[in-house]
Amino acid sequence: MENTQKNTGKIGHWLKNSITARMFMIAFLILVLLIPLSYIQDLISERSKRKEGVVKEISEKWGGEVLFYGPVLKVPYKTFQEKTVTDQNTKKVYTEITESINYAYFFPENLAIDTRIDPEEKYYGIYKTSVFESKMDISGVFTKPDFSEQEISDEHILWDKAKIIIRTSNLKGVNNKLQINFNENHYNFESKYSVKAGHGNSYTPLHTVESSVLLKEDLPLKSGTDFHLSLHIKGSQQISFVPVGKETTAKISSHWKTANFFGEFLPYNENKIHKDGFDARWKVLDINRPFSQQHFNQLPDLNEFAFGVNFMIPVDEYQKSDRSAKYGFLVISLTFLIFFLIQTMSKIGIHPFQYLMIGLALTMFYTLLLSISEHSNFFRAYLVAGSSVVALITVYSHSILKTRKFSAFIFLSLTVLYSFIYVIIQLENYALLVGSIGLFLILATVMFISRKVDWGHS
Structure with a gap:
């Protein structure tokens, strides 16, 4: 019995302090969050088909x-x-x-x-x-x-x-x-x-x-x-x-x-x-x-x-919402990476449940974007949805990290990230080029910041 308690304590200590354990935990949460993200993409597709049906109905009544x-x-x-x-x-x-x-x-x-x-x-x-x-x-x-x-x-x-x-x-x-x-x-x-x-x-x-x-x-x-x-x-x-x-x-x-x-x-x-x-x-x-x-x-x-x-109607909100949702995996991964680096470098504890809440807030962005864009233009919908999610995560992170410095960094990072995704969505011919350059700069930044992390205590 005593040996079992000791083993359990060791596992709990490893999950709490091991960098490797946190990395596996974050990867698992990202995979879990892909489930609601896929449902959101299905919802966008369903609403888009509904629009096609309505357009077809209008055409049949007016003339094709x-x-x-x-x-x-x-x-x-x-x-x-x-x-x-x-x-x-x-x-x-x-x-x-x-x-x-x-x-x-x-x-x-x-x-x-x-x-x-x-x-x-x-x-x-x-x-x-x-x-x-x-x-x-x-x-x-x-x-x-x-x-x-x-x-x-x-x-x-x-x-x-x-x-x-x-x-x-x-x-x-x-x-x-x-x-x-x-x-x-x-x-x-x-x-x-x-x-x-x-x-x-x-x-x-x-x-x-x-x-x-x-x-x-x-x-x-x-x-x-x-x-x-x-x-x-x-x-x-x-x-x-x-x-x-x-x-x-x-x-x-x-x-x-x-x-x-x-x-x-x-x-x-x-x-x-x-x-x-x-x-x-x-x-x-x-x-x-x-x-x-x-x-x-x-x-x-x-x-x-x-x-x-x-x-043609120049703007198709559903197409842009779908393109935004396709970057959901990237947004969740990069946001979790930011929190992971802050947690690793500052030794501040962040519970898996808190990671999950942050991930759900990120997925809520796409439902907000879809619902608002049906009643407004895409830019306003993106601005309102993005501002709401960034503000929510910033306030929540301040309650976790207990410091304005890290909260401000998260606010700035999410703002840049959502702005970057919006620019890619607007582009057509240069989307791949701009996206590749952006991801390269993000990778270079992460490599520069993570060079000070002591990976020996993983």
Whole structure:
């Protein structure tokens, strides 16, 4: 019994005074604190998905992203297929000719798109997304279709059934009468069917609308035929166009100041962004894209060659909160290292429970940051959450260490640490460089301070 008490006393003395024991204890606490930190990251992910769901709901009610593909001249033609048939009774062999109808699709010679967009932020509770109303003026010229590629004779072309088709991802948002004008004649569009179009794992549903049959006088049989159509459409997040013209020119203007141009082709004008918004211009020639001006049997999926503009919300609080939480392990480890060095050099006792309380205060920073950022901007949320946690740990450490010198050092260290993490979060291209330099300086500082520690009593 007496030997057991002595052994227990030795173990307790070792845990209290051994540097090695304290290091193992701190490492164990850091691993334990990774559990609530992982739950916080899951919470951030859950709130981010909730926002995505709300944004999707807003888009469905207002109108989704806009992708415009067309106009395209659709001309049916006859094809004939010979088939050898043997009569089972007479054993006579004869040739049977079957007739079928196929379609040819021809893109315009010139296509000019002039679009004015008025975006705004739409709120649903604490969440927001960008929606817009757009006015498109689309004009161009169709030239005589060339069927020589398929060796189709003129008498087999059904010019009297030629139509114009348009594809778009957002029929719901159209709020004007959709019609195309050839000379003095107007042709209304009707919705026909929907197809799934896209590439890779990303699919955009495209709806096809067809005009009524074109009159012979509006067909480009002898010379080019001009066309014009206007489209007023509501949408959300982004708008894009497929450059189907042999020469496609586009102009998109808006008062939105945080536009992001995307797609296979970018604007050519250098002064596209200005203080009042943007005025972007494109020019795409047929030689610039890997598809031809005419297609037989099937209209191809050309979504991947679209270009346009995204009306992005510039700040995503959830993304930044998630990036902050990923540095949680670093913040907890460095804070515990500071207390460990103070305890080792000053011989002041710090109980494992006190380390645990400090660690929990550090993890509370991320829940504060997440909840406040949902109602304010990220900088204010970070400032409030960081100031609260730094003040709490500073006051708590003063009650442990009983000296203003160490408390002031902890306050300064945590302030620098949180400021350093904030700078890294804001950076994109230089985050790795700045982070590496910062960690190197921290390591050098720890090495400099710890050189006076007597590790022989470990």
